[in-house]
Amino acid sequence: MRKEPARRAPGTLEAEVLGVLGNAAEPLTPAEVQAKLADDLAYTTVVTILTRLHDKGAATREKHGRSYRYHAVDDEAGLAARKMAKVLDGEPDRDSVLARFVTQLSDSDEALLRSLLRGKK
Template structure:
């Protein structure tokens, strides 16, 4: 009987690699990322994930010798904001989507949004 390996959820590997980049104080090489991951991933898999993150604009890279070093462009909040903006950009009726979003906010989230729009708060 063949043992089936557990499949990861879509985007799980990218999330793991991003987590490693977020926790780093400096840009990391694929080897550095591979060493910091809990799972034992092949070097080529790590390079592929880092390349995808770079292509999506989520990670930047700088040349270091013959390879690259990577770092996250945004923190977790910035990444979530980037995703929300991308969703809005793909909607033909942006105003309706924003209106619906705002009507579904909790009272506390609405208060935060009002403060931000008045310039009384700042993004964290």
């Protein structure tokens, strides 16, 4: 009996691809991204992930022959922040959402957030 590989957490592949793009000195083709990934992903999967990152504004692309070369706009932290902002933008009562978010932070995360809001780290 063959065991199915474990499913990844949502966004894991995007974060891995974004990490590859972020560590590159120049824009990469999908084949170059595929070669730098630890997993044996299909080329079409890599193209799909790159297209999604481009559609989300997390990567730019430039025409390269019949394909594209991709470059990261954000790092993993930037992508997470972008997702959080998108969720917040979709909520009609931003005040309540932000208040609830802050009350659910750990003491250390709340202190860090307060420090960041004061312009310190």
